[in-house]
Structure formats: C-alpha cells, structure tokens
Amino acid sequence: MNRLSKRSFVQLAGWGSLAAIAMLAGCSKEEKTTTTTAPESTTTTTTTTSSTTVGAASAPATAASGPLKIAFAYVGPVGDGGWTFAHDNARKALEKEFGDKIQTSFVEKVPEAADAERVFRDMASQGNKLIFGTTFGYMEPMLKVAADLPDVKFEHATGYKTLPNMNVYDSRTYQGAYMAGVIAGGMTKTNTLGVVGSVPIPEVVRNINSFTLGAQSVNPKVKTRVVWVNEWFNPPKETEAAQSLINGGADVLMQNTDSSAVLQTAGKAGKYAFGWDSDMTAYAPNAHLASAVINWAPYYIKTTRDALDGTWKGNQHTWWGVKEGAIDLVSISDKVPAELKEKVEKVKAGLKDGSFEIWKGPITSNDGKEVVASGTTADDKFLGGINFFVKGVEGKVPGADKK
Amino acid sequence: MEQIALLVAATLNSGTVLAFAALGLLINERSGIVNLGAEGTMLVAAIAGFATAVHTGNDWLAFGAGAMAGAALAAAFGVLVIWLNTNQYATGLALSLFGAGFSAFVGIGYTQEKLGEQHAFRIPGLADLPFVGPAFFRQHPMVYLAIALTIAIAWFLYRSRAGLVLRAVGESPESAHALGYPVRRIRLAAVVVGGALCGVAGAYISVVYTHLWVEGMTAGKGWIALALTTFATWRPARVLLGAYLFGGVTMLQLQLQGQGVQVSTQFLTMLPYLATIVVLVLISRNATFIRVNMPASMGKPFFPQ
Numbered sequence: 001m002n003r004l005s006k007r008s009f010v011q012l013a014g015w016g017s018l019a020a021i022a023m024l025a026g027c028s029k030e031e032k033t034t035t036t037t038a039p040e041s042t043t044t045t046t047t048t049t050s051s052t053t054v055g056a057a058s059a060p061a062t063a064a065s066g067p068l069k070i071a072f073a074y075v076g077p078v079g080d081g082g083w084t085f086a087h088d089n090a091r092k093a094l095e096k097e098f099g100d101k102i103q104t105s106f107v108e109k110v111p112e113a114a115d116a117e118r119v120f121r122d123m124a125s126q127g128n129k130l131i132f133g134t135t136f137g138y139m140e141p142m143l144k145v146a147a148d149l150p151d152v153k154f155e156h157a158t159g160y161k162t163l164p165n166m167n168v169y170d171s172r173t174y175q176g177a178y179m180a181g182v183i184a185g186g187m188t189k190t191n192t193l194g195v196v197g198s199v200p201i202p203e204v205v206r207n208i209n210s211f212t213l214g215a216q217s218v219n220p221k222v223k224t225r226v227v228w229v230n231e232w233f234n235p236p237k238e239t240e241a242a243q244s245l246i247n248g249g250a251d252v253l254m255q256n257t258d259s260s261a262v263l264q265t266a267g268k269a270g271k272y273a274f275g276w277d278s279d280m281t282a283y284a285p286n287a288h289l290a291s292a293v294i295n296w297a298p299y300y301i302k303t304t305r306d307a308l309d310g311t312w313k314g315n316q317h318t319w320w321g322v323k324e325g326a327i328d329l330v331s332i333s334d335k336v337p338a339e340l341k342e343k344v345e346k347v348k349a350g351l352k353d354g355s356f357e358i359w360k361g362p363i364t365s366n367d368g369k370e371v372v373a374s375g376t377t378a379d380d381k382f383l384g385g386i387n388f389f390v391k392g393v394e395g396k397v398p399g400a401d402k403k
Numbered sequence: 404m405e406q407i408a409l410l411v412a413a414t415l416n417s418g419t420v421l422a423f424a425a426l427g428l429l430i431n432e433r434s435g436i437v438n439l440g441a442e443g444t445m446l447v448a449a450i451a452g453f454a455t456a457v458h459t460g461n462d463w464l465a466f467g468a469g470a471m472a473g474a475a476l477a478a479a480f481g482v483l484v485i486w487l488n489t490n491q492y493a494t495g496l497a498l499s500l501f502g503a504g505f506s507a508f509v510g511i512g513y514t515q516e517k518l519g520e521q522h523a524f525r526i527p528g529l530a531d532l533p534f535v536g537p538a539f540f541r542q543h544p545m546v547y548l549a550i551a552l553t554i555a556i557a558w559f560l561y562r563s564r565a566g567l568v569l570r571a572v573g574e575s576p577e578s579a580h581a582l583g584y585p586v587r588r589i590r591l592a593a594v595v596v597g598g599a600l601c602g603v604a605g606a607y608i609s610v611v612y613t614h615l616w617v618e619g620m621t622a623g624k625g626w627i628a629l630a631l632t633t634f635a636t637w638r639p640a641r642v643l644l645g646a647y648l649f650g651g652v653t654m655l656q657l658q659l660q661g662q663g664v665q666v667s668t669q670f671l672t673m674l675p676y677l678a679t680i681v682v683l684v685l686i687s688r689n690a691t692f693i694r695v696n697m698p699a700s701m702g703k704p705f706f707p708q
Contacts, residue, residue, distance in 0.1 A: 233622075
C-alpha cells in the first residue's frame with residue numbers, strides 16, 4: 001500500500017511538473033492587462049466604403065487608451081540572423097522612434113498554419129491595435145481575424161489580399177538580389193552560380209531571376225543552378241543544399257533561406273556567397289561578398305505614425321525598395337574589384353532616382369519565350385506572378401506548368 | 404566520376420550526425436528505456452559545444468562539452484523514469500521541449516558568434532588517390548569515429564559479457580534483477596551513454612556540420628534518429644547503413660535538383676524518408692526477427708520486488 005501511494009504521488013509529481021512547464025510556456029505569451037477597451041468601435045462606420053472614414057473613426061480610440069499597442073508575429077526565432085532578425089530590428093527602431101507613445105510585443109516561431117489565427121486573436125484580445133504578420137503564410141488566418149475585428153489594424157508582409165483594416169507591404173528584395181548578381185557575375189570563375197531556394201513562390205523565383213539578370217549584365221556567359229529545400233529555416237538542410245551546388249561546380253552562392261548556413265558552407269569550401277536579409281559579414285568574412293539587406297524600419301515607422309495620427313488607411317499595397325531606403329546592398333567585401341563596386345553603385349543610384357529598371361525588356365525565359373518585350377518595363381502585377389526562370393537559369397520552376 | 408566521389412563524401416558527412424545520435428539511442432533502448440528527448444538533448448549539446456568552440460577554439464573540447472551536456476540531461480531523465488517511474492514517453496517529450504527552449508535561451512548571445520576557419524582534414528597518402536581519395540579520405544575524424552563506434556557497439560552487444568547483461572536488462576528486467584544485476588543502475592548507465600552520444604551528434608552539427616548556432620537548428624534530426632533506431636531493428640550495422648542511406652538520398656536529391664532534373668522538388672524532398680523506410684522495412688520484414696531484436700521491456704516501467 002505504501003508503495004502504491006508513493007508511486008501515484010510520483011506520477012502526480014511528474015504530470016504536475018509537465019503541466020507547470022506547459023503553463024510557464026503559456027504565461028510568457030499572456031501578460032493580461034485586461035485593458036477594458038469598451039466596445040469603442042460602435043461600427044457605425046460602414047467598413048466597406050471609403051477607407052478614410054475608418055481611419056477617422058479609429059483615431060480617437062488610440063488617443064483614449066494610452067500608448068498604442070503594437071504586436072508582431074514572427075515565423076522564425078528572432079535569433080535567426082536573417083529574415084526575422086531584420087523584422088525585429090525594425091521593431092526596435094520603432095520603439096526608439098516613438099518612445100512611450102507605443103508599446104510593442106512579439107510572438108516568435110508562429111507556424112504558417114491554423115495556429116497563427118489563434119495568435120492573432122490572442123494579440124487583439126490583449127489590446128493590440130496594430131498587428132504585423134511577417135510572413136506570406138499568415139495571409140488567410142490574418143484575413144479571417146481581420147474580418148472579425150474591424151477596429152484592429154492589420155499589416156501583412158509579402159501577401160496580396162487586403163481588407164479595409166488590412167494592408168499588405170513588401171520589400172523589393174529582388175533589387176538587392178540584382179545588385180548581388182552584378183558582383184557574383186564579376187567574381188565567378190566557373191561561370192556557374194548557385195542559389196539555395198526556399199519555397200518556389202513568385203517572390204523567390206523573382207529573386208533568382210533578378211540575381212541572374214544582374215550577373216548577366218556583367219558576364220553574359222553566366223548560368224545559375226537552383227536547389228530547393230522547401231523550407232525557410234533548416235540550417236543542416238541548407239548546408240547540404242549549398243554543398244551539393246558546390247559539388248556541381250558553382251563557385252558563388254546566393255540563398256533565399258533564413259539562416260547563414262549557405263554562407264558558412266561556402267566559407268568552409270573556399271567559395272563565395274552573400275548575406276541575405278541581414279548583414280552577415282561576421283559569419284564568414286572570407287566568403288562574404290556583400291549582404292542584400294532589408295530595412296523594414298521606414299515602412300513600420302510610416303504606418304505607425306499614420307495609426308497614431310489617425311490617417312491610417314486600409315486596402316493599401318506598399319512595395320518599397322532602394323528608393324525608399326527599404327533595400328540596400330551593404331558591407332561589400334574588399335575582394336570585389338573597384339570597377340564592380342562602381343557598377344553596383346551606379347545601379348543603386350539608378351534605382352534610387354528611377355532612371356534604371358531591372359525588369360526592362362527584352363527579357364526571355366529559359367524556354368525561349370519573350371516575356372518582357374523590348375522597350376517595355378514589367379509592372380508590379382507581372383512581377384507579382386513570376387513563375388518562370390529567365391534565360392541562364394537551369395531547370396524549371398517546380399509546379400509552374402500546372403498553372 | 405568526380406561528382407560521384409563528392410556525393411559519397413557528402414553522404415558520409417551527412418550520415419555521421421544521424422549515426423552518432425541513433426547509435427546512442429540504440430544503447431539507450433537496448434536497456435529498455437525510450438528517450439524521446441533526443442531532439443532537445445541535441446540542441447542543448449549543440450549550443451554547449453558551440454559555446455565551447457567559440458571560447459576555446461578546440462573542436463575536441465567542444466565535442467566533450469556536447470557529450471557532457473547530453474549526459475547530464477540524460478541523467479536527469481534517467482533518474483525521473485528509472486527511479487521515480489514517471490512515464491517514459493511524457494518525460495521524454497518534456498525533455499525535448501525543455502531542451503529546445505533552454506538552448507534558445509542560453510544561446511541568444513551566440514547567434515552572431517563565429518568559429519575560426521576550418522581546415523580540411525586529409526589522411527596523408529590515401530587522400531591523394533584518384534576517386535577514393537576525395538570520396539573517403541578527406542573527412543572529419545568524427546566520420547571515421549562513427550564507423551569505429553558502430554563496430555565497437557556491435558562487439559559490445561553481441562560478444563561481451565557486459566553487452567549480454569545490458570540486453571538481458573532490456574529483455575527481462577525481472578530476470579536480470581533476480582540474478583542479482585543492478586537493473587536500475589545499468590539502465591541509468593545506458594541512458595547516460597545514449598545521451599552523451601546524442602550530445603556528440605548535436606555538437607557535430609553546430610561545430611563541424613553547419614558551423615553556426617541558431618536556435619532550433621537541428622531541425623528534426625533527433626526525431627529522424629529515433630525513427631532510424633526502430634526501423635533498423637536495434638542492430639548497430641543497420642543503424643549505420645540507415646544513417647548513410649538517409650544522408651545519401653538527401654544529398655542525391657539535392658544534387659539532382661542542381662543538375663536540373665525535371666522531378667517535382669516536393670517529391671524529391673520526400674525521397675530520403677521514403678527510401679530509408681522502404682529499405683529498412685524490406686531488410687527487416689521478418690516479423691520474428693523484429694520480435695527477437697526488439698527489447699521486450701521497452702517503454703515499460705520496472706519495479707524491483
């Protein structure tokens with residue numbers, strides 16, 4: 001009998017400690033302050049009509065309830081040194097800019113699945129009035145939550161669906177890819193470039209194409225090989241993919257994944273690579289040629305200011321690039337010859353003042369079709385739906401022929 | 404030809420991570436204890452090894468630190484499930500979650516850290532042979548150690564008295580206990596050794612394989628190792644074979660993609676899992692064989708009378 005009670009006690013303790021761990025994990029996301037934000041949106045505003053009325057209606061709400069609470073949902077850990085790291089840097093810039101007028105919080109590693117919906121609802125119930133979702137996969141969950149909560153403002157990165165209280169925003173990452181390509185084209189000795197792709201969506205395909213176009217602008221003989229890992233963040237797999245590209249003869253690598261693994265692998269093999277999303281010089285100084293970085297701060301500051309001023313508008317598509325200071329190529333290595341550097345600066349200046357366009361015809365796809373006619377420039381709609389490789393990229397975009 | 408040599412080399416490298424972890428889990432499970440905490444253990448060992456490598460610059464100390472971290476976590480797990488008889492599966496899962504969170508927490512400061520440049524390892528003389536040189540003899544010493552370890556474990560399990568006792572404990576702890584063997588201590592030792600080997604695998608990932616630390620970086624390798632142990636029916640040679648098979652098909656599918664082969668990449672991504680399962684199921688399809696090899700007391704608590 002004694003043993004029995006001892007045993008059940010021990011089991012109880014085991015399950016209890018498990019529950020405690022689970023609760024601890026839950027608590028870190030809670031911090032309930034129950035801001036009794038009465039039904040401030042008496043929804044007299046016909047949310048479907050002009051968006052200015054929505055902005056006007058929500059303005060007094062923010063003024064009444066202290067600092068504007070802003071929440072961020074991240075797909076990766078803030079410590080990824082890449083995509084999520086860049087978003088979190090912008091969040092910090094936001095706090096610096098507005099001080100105690102705002103209050104920010106974030107939840108990291110939110111999966112691109114139904115779980116995201118719960119996180120968004122959670123954020124709204126904690127009194128956050130401006131919510132950022134920083135990956136494509138949050139589109140549908142966010143759309144659902146936004147439709148239910150018209151008085152909360154939603155900002156979705158890299159998507160394409162909007163609502164009167166939901167905007168989409170993105171950065172022209174392909175401009176950074178193009179500039180990196182210019183350097184890659186000049187630095188390759190084997191005329192073979194390698195790209196580790198994450199998931200074959202238009203954004204990534206566009207980056208691979210732009211990278212290749214940039215390389216071809218200085219070296220027409222260049223060809224690009226692509227390996228997909230079908231994940232955004234998996235360092236061992238990114239390493240393996242980079243290794244296989246190097247084995248195949250590529251000597252300058254680029255990646256559209258979220259960690260610095262590709263750069264590190266290039267460093268180990270004595271090849272070159274680029275930093276992506278964040279400045280990655282420190283990871284492999286000898287292999288690092290430059291970093292194509294995204295600076296989300298200008299947009300975050302702008303949209304937060306709009307929300308504070310009551311001029312925030314929904315249904316907006318914002319796509320910022322070099323011109324607005326959202327994209328840059330930084331920390332160019334000393335190994336890059338001066339003339340290449342000059343070329344990059346020229347491209348950058350051209351993108352800034354609008355005198356240079358990357359997607360200007362004639363551009364042909366790798367199966368020989370002319371996709372952008374000579375003399376014309378591709379519009380954003382075209383860029384948003386790219387599902388082909390340009391000439392010089394080997395292989396086919398997975399799943400492209402199904403559409 | 405050169406392509407194939409490089410593919411073989413990459414396969415050995417990739418399989419080594421899984422081999423260490425799965426061999427550790429094999430010893431672990433041979434004693435009758437299932438440790439689902441492998442993934443978390445590997446993550447904690449990865450940061451322990453990485454931090455050690457950053458501060459000392461010595462890879463071997465880093466592997467030692469990884470092994471110690473793994474052993475420490477496994478010891479805690481062992482005390483819980485062997486003496487306090489907590490549920491093995493629940494405790495293992497808790498350990499996995501704890502390891503993921505704890506490693507992320509202590510690793511915050513190391514995300515931006517870098518390790519010194521790595522020099523390529525070569526076996527003098529052999530490394531310069533055509534084909535076999537680049538394929539087999541330019542590997543990190545740990546790759547050869549994994550093979551040596553497999554042989555050592557096979558010998559230990561089937562040729563040594565201590566191995567026989569370990570298997571007896573896993574088959575029938577009651578009988579072993581009746582014969583006077585300290586079942587609980589033997590099990591703890593097996594769990595600790597298993598944890599240490601998972602730790603070596605974790606440190607290998609961060610220090611040698613990817614050469615970086617980011618949280619959650621093992622990305623499921625621990626779970627694959629657990630599955631591998633089962634599909635290889637707890638036989639050391641098959642575990643090693645499975646590890647190389649998994650690594651090989653992973654590298655092959657990436658290589659095929661790089662060559663522009665027109666197969667859906669999603670299908671190719673699935674291939675390593677599929678191929679490993681199919682092959683290991685085929686070689687182990689004999690039901691009696693599985694029953695003979697599977698430790699009979701696995702997952703069950705033991706109360707000495």
